[in-house]
Amino acid sequence: MDFLTTVLLLLVGAGGGVALANTLRKRTGITDVRRDSVLLLERIEKxxxxxxxxxxxxxxxxxxxxxxxxxxxxxxxxxxxxxxxxxxxxxxxxxxxxxxxxxxxxxxxxxxxxxxxxxxxxxxxxxxxxxxxxxxxxxxxxxxxxxxxxxxxxxxxxxxxxxxxxxxxxxxxxxxxxxxxxxxxxxxxxxxxxxxxxxxxxxxxxxxxxxxxxxxx
Incomplete structure (x- = not known):
């Protein structure tokens, strides 16, 4: 197997993996949502x-x-x-x-x-x-x-x-x-x-x- 054929197989495999991951993500409804919050304490009173x-x-x-x-x-x-x-x-x-x-x-x-x-x-x-x-x-x-x-x-x-x-x-x-x-x-x-x-x-x-x-x- 020559170098070009090996590269093509790797690209096809990588593309197939990405497609499979996207398909599974759509089917399972998983979304990547990030939320950040900052808590500010102004003062404490008795x-x-x-x-x-x-x-x-x-x-x-x-x-x-x-x-x-x-x-x-x-x-x-x-x-x-x-x-x-x-x-x-x-x-x-x-x-x-x-x-x-x-x-x-x-x-x-x-x-x-x-x-x-x-x-x-x-x-x-x-x-x-x-x-x-x-x-x-x-x-x-x-x-x-x-x-x-x-x-x-x-x-x-x-x-x-x-x-x-x-x-x-x-x-x-x-x-x-x-x-x-x-x-x-x-x-x-x-x-x-x-x-x-x-x-x-x-x-x-x-x-x-x-x-x-x-x-x-």
Missing amino acids: VFKVVMAEGYFSEIYNYQDQKKILYVLNDPKKAMVIAKSKVLVGFDFAKVRFHAPDNGEKKLVIEFFPQPEVLSIDTDYKFYDIQAGILNHFSGADYTQILDEAKKAMNERAMQSDLPKIANNQIQYMMYQLASSMGWQLQLPEAEQRKLDALKAQAEEATKNQSQLLTGQ
Whole structure:
């Protein structure tokens, strides 16, 4: 076998191998996809935030933007977003102001206690019915604006629900129980103290009723 024949056989073999590899790749659906990500840590902060209530919400958000071509023809674009969120409501204890009496009395006086707030919103967004205009197309900034507005609407809906009230009741009763277990007396601001006293009365009544049911009286 001469040199030319050997080269031809090698080329044919190599070509056949490439063709076979391509065929197998197409049949198995294997694609070579590479993704790169970079994680940037901006800062770490110490916080003292306590979650007292958790709620789940679904929201349908309709976005529409009207744009005129040559100030005459409408060129609208619109999209519908379905958002499902888990909302955590609680308190930032860094905002609490309190003191203990100088006479050594086991009493914790709360001078100021913050209102409940949304601590986090974990949302899953899905876009439906996206319709771009002829010249009025969607940009990355448009999608960012839509998600920001949908998240803002979810925040407002959560604060208008029963979550803040539930969180308030939870934190006050928890603080009362914790102070009592350590032999301390808890004194809240007047308005909050009335709420706490009402909660304590309800808890005592519920315990009394449960005891009567167990004893059959």
